[in-house]
Amino acid sequence: MAKFLVVLILGMALLAWCPWFKAEEALRVVDIRVAELRRDNPDLCALIVNKKSITKVPFGYTEEVSYDCTINDELYGVLKSHNTVFITFYKSLIGMPQKNIRNNI
16 A cells, blocks of 8 residues: 555656656647637737746646737727746636737627
């Protein structure tokens, strides 16, 4: 039983650190998702990824993503805002902003 517990703890520690998931891959995941969002939604506000903000955290990375609706449409624009997104070690994003011009009327 004690060996199982040690293996479980070591396995969770390895998953939390995820040494196989590099920052370059995390940046690529965010870039691909931003491109998909822009392709699928022409009314999407401008998304700006701060590549210098990438930070290693347990189970993945975090990165700051800003949106600015005033770049696309000054009449219905909002002030710039930002989110911190979480890129999981299985290459999924949590917290990606998806503001639309139409949603700001």
